[in-house]
Amino acid sequence: MSAVGHEIVSGHEHDHHDKGNFFTKYVFSLDHKMIAKQYLITGVIMGIIGVMMSLLFRMQIAWPEESFTLFKWLLGDRMAPDGVMKNDAYLALVTMHGTIMVFFVLTAGLSGTFSNLLIPLQIGARDMASGFLNMLSYWMFFGSALLMVISIFVEGGPASAGWTIYPPLSALPQAIPGSGMGMTLWLISMAIFIVSSTMGSLNYVATVINLRTKGMSMARLPLTVWALFVTAIIGIVSFPVLLSAALLLIFDRSFGTSFFLSDIYLAGEVLHYQGGSPVLFEHLFWFLGHPEVYIVILPAMGLASEIIACNARKPIFGYRAMIASILGIAFLSTIVWGHHMFVSGMNPFLGSVFTFTTLLIAIPSAVKAFNYITTIWSGNIQMNPAMLFCIGFVSTFITGGLTGIILGDSTLDINVHDTYFVIAHFHLVMGISALYGMFAGIYHWYPKLFGRMMNKNLGYIHFWGTVVCAYGVFFPMHFVGLAGLPRRYYSNTAFPLFDDLYDLNVLITVFALVGGVFQLFFLWNFFTSIFYGKKAPQNPWRANGLEWTTPVEHIHGNWPGELPVVYRWPYDYSKPGLPEDYAPQNMPFLEGEEKMHH
């Protein structure tokens, strides 16, 4: 074990942790643990908005053009006159649901929270490499989230061109009202978001590389940190490309350039654009857009690895294979973006290349799935809510991942492209899976975040309600897709071809609504436990990570005395010859203890 971390920050600088007023402690805090909480709570609130939107448009799909008092109440006269959702309002909701869930909940809410919380704690660092950059990153994220929410209320409504904002639809307010002020705010918000995300990612990478404590070599890093570290690298590589796409789109919209637009005749007149190509935008967008799904899923995988090992009381199976597959997925994720564009009109030869690279991703993914299953095999499984969500995660990851074999194959994609089959696929494999990962992380590290325990029984109800409903929503959706129903249709009964799917759509919506109700159990549990939860012990799950060696009360600098020294890998659970069924990373080897593997 040659690579030894450097202890840059000494303990003395952090002795003054109790000073500071309300603002420096709770608002403009430099402490990574507080920033993690800020990310989490912002993410949860954005999640409530995003999920609510999906329930509303699901109601419209199931009972098209029916009047609901709920719509009148929540959407107002502009989006739902007389309680009937308007068709452009439907597209606005779909667009904002996608944007909010992908970027604000599953990117910032998930990796923002857990990178901030876990990276310093698990590698044995006093804080992030730059606390100030970290604070800045959160507040820019907060600003972008605020702007995105404000954009819902501007004239013309929020962006409505789908979360992929393909021009020309997103560029021309004549084409759809949401492409006016709403789209401008969307682009500005996303630009700020990308700046925030890049600052955060740079910080995470710098911290992991430089601030590991003594003995914490890369080969002893918990898989959580590996996943968060690689996620940060993917973010640095791909997010700036989206920024460039957004900037060029701003030029096209506001300064009359033609990067993405050409030969357009709209509302009775020929527009001046000439020579641009919407396909160029698709390339730029998906160069981020595809890695983005791994930015969302890798942290969930990292959290799941940690929680599964801890609750199964077993070492994670194939530690090195897990790292290799994270790296493999990360590398492949940057060269598969074209599988979103098989029928975009790009050269079919590119389609062959992207089919090849895309299907290769199935290999590291299969390795991960089987390694999780083997870790669970022959364990002594503690069925805490976090563990249940991890088992749910592996289950949906498999169900959703398998259909990727169909969508990644250009020949088959011709026919199922942009149908509900795609919706079912990506919601299971990245949406629901990542959400389960996030829930698991919250239940598991809640004692670390807030010093209290979440209620177990509410957790069980939340879990079982959620898994049954999520499966009830997204499994039948494959069959809607295999009937050929295109996505983003405001109503499926405008012409008779899909009339026989009426029942199925109602069933899906009912599952979605009930599933939404079950989230109330979580919200209640989450917010009340902050104040009334049972006081947590230092290491409630008897886990090996360094984060559980810090005091329950948060202090600046994390460890009151010297930094812990690491002697072993993080997965020595149930090791034969040890008195307990766990061995924290800072526990020296016992005399005569066998040095297995790591």
Place this chain on the structure above:
Amino acid sequence: MTSLLILAVVVLLGIAVWQLTKIFELTQVGSGPDDAASQIANEKDNNINGYLLFAFLGFIYIMTIFCLVKYGSLPLMSNPASEHGILVDNLMWISMILIFIVQIFTQFLLHYFAFKGRGIKGRKARYYSDNDKLEAVWTIIPVITLTGLILYGLYAWNDIMFVDEEEDVLVVEVYAKQFAWDVRYSGKDNTLGKANVRFIKGINLVGVDMSDPNAIDDKMAKELRLPVGKKVVLKFRSQDVLHSAYLPHFRAQMNCVPGMVTQFAFVPTVTTAEMREREEFVTKVNNINNIRAERSQKLMAKGEEALEPYEFDYLLLCNKICGASHYNMQLKVVVDTPEDFEAWLAELPTLGEQVAAEEASNAPAEEQPAETPEELSEVNTDNEAIAQVVK
């Protein structure tokens, strides 16, 4: 039917919640009220949730069977109406069966292992962290399977996407705009006249350059008719935003991109009349008509008009978000016998005739009739000028 279904689901879930709370409450007996340990899973929790996980496996299987029985007609995987559709469907079935088996198998392992290993006090888990052989197995098996799928996929893809220009084909343009489709046949010369949105004027809806000699015999239509058994090359254009021409029955799809011509070629193999007579479609149409009849009754009760009965037709659907009425942008597609197709096509006027007729009828009405032809030619030269300026 639907309301019953909803009611059943709600009632079942209600019962499930009630039971769960009760079970979980019962497990709490014996642990102190203010003890953090009460919030950590104990042996009873492990047991209950272990059994529930196993039951969830049952739920997955039941859901699968339910969907297969009730919605297993899978229109995208049966009755292809094009030559390459058979190839696509084959690959689809192979992949689907493979997925199905892996899904059933791995879900079983996952939930069964979780159930089997539910925590018992005093038992020690097996310290098992590596096995190179096992890992090699589940790396190599996917590699082999995927190699097969990739090879088949690439073979089919090349077969479908690369069109041999030498072949005897029918060239047809499908033109998209918010929120309708236009169709242009290339006429006797089988060559479409050049076009650009800058030429759009009056009846010349898709901006054909009338100075191009190939354009005169082009023919416009409001539906897409195709002769059975002949390869058709569809050329796609869009005048405003992205659209996607999706022909699910023919396993065909291509985006329509403003500023660019895209294409997709296929051979229709089943005429509309033949398809209507197939058993699956008779059943499907009857089913839809029953549903529509029910809905009609409700509408009539409200004093609105009844719905028209449904008759099967191939459709081309818009499948790329394109604006508020994206959901209602289809084009009727008819596959005819070659004779019927030729007869239908022969009756359509050529674009040259239509434009001439429009000019003639406009001429007396306008104050300066002499300018009309000049205007047209002006537009032609203007276009080149504009192109240069922009560049």
